[in-house]
Amino acid sequence: MKNIPVLRTTRQSYMPERAPVAREGTIIIPDISGFTRFVNETDPFTGKYVTRALLSSIIDSNILNLRVSEIEGDAVLFYGYGTPDDLQSVVGQYEIMLSSFNRKLAQLEAFIGDNINLSLKLIAHYGPVSEYSIGRFRKLYGKAVVQAHQLLKNSIKSKTYVLLTENLLKAIPPVLKNPDMYGVHGKSDDIGYTYYNYEPVPVQGIIV
Numbered sequence: 001m002k003n004i005p006v007l008r009t010t011r012q013s014y015m016p017e018r019a020p021v022a023r024e025g026t027i028i029i030p031d032i033s034g035f036t037r038f039v040n041e042t043d044p045f046t047g048k049y050v051t052r053a054l055l056s057s058i059i060d061s062n063i064l065n066l067r068v069s070e071i072e073g074d075a076v077l078f079y080g081y082g083t084p085d086d087l088q089s090v091v092g093q094y095e096i097m098l099s100s101f102n103r104k105l106a107q108l109e110a111f112i113g114d115n116i117n118l119s120l121k122l123i124a125h126y127g128p129v130s131e132y133s134i135g136r137f138r139k140l141y142g143k144a145v146v147q148a149h150q151l152l153k154n155s156i157k158s159k160t161y162v163l164l165t166e167n168l169l170k171a172i173p174p175v176l177k178n179p180d181m182y183g184v185h186g187k188s189d190d191i192g193y194t195y196y197n198y199e200p201v202p203v204q205g206i207i208v
Contacts, residue, residue: 033159035074086175094162126168166192
């Protein structure tokens with residue numbers, strides 16, 4: 001029997017020539033609330049059409065010029081190294097994305113002739129992240145990325161809000177255009193945060 005050559009390798013041969021360098025960066029994840037139910041209750045053709053249109057409205061509203069790491073079904077993973085200018089920059093980014101999302105949602109509802117029970121929330125976090133390549137794709141890596149995704153699962157009752165972690169709030173000036181905005185403090189998986197609720201409040205049976 002012919003000898004089969006054995007490929008002899010060492011652990012070092014699997015290591016990249018240069019390890020990815022972690023840098024402090026901002027992670028922003030706008031996420032569509034109600035998406036699982038929407039997928040289960042909507043035919044695939046309509047579902048794909050609506051999802052693509054709504055995700056496109058979010059990506060096109062990226063005024064902070066963040067990079068897109070990936071699109072994750074009902075969410076977009078944005079990131080950028082360093083920090084936004086201040087708190088208003090992040091809140092303003094969410095407000096613009098929410099406005100664009102709601103406009104597109106209203107257009108889709110008019111086109112389809114039915115209500116689409118979806119809304120938008122946003123998680124903003126800050127911490128060390130690094131990048132690596134898989135083929136032509138650039139992926140984001142780091143504990144901060146995992147934490148940001150974990151924060152999507154929290155106990156907040158609202159489905160329309162912007163959540164900012166303590167890490168981010170400590171890194172940026174607390175400047176708000178509307179200083180009377182009421183932020184609610186909370187904690188999830190030992191990560192402190194403040195969130196601002198944008199969900200319409202029912203008053204005497206009327207949504208305002």
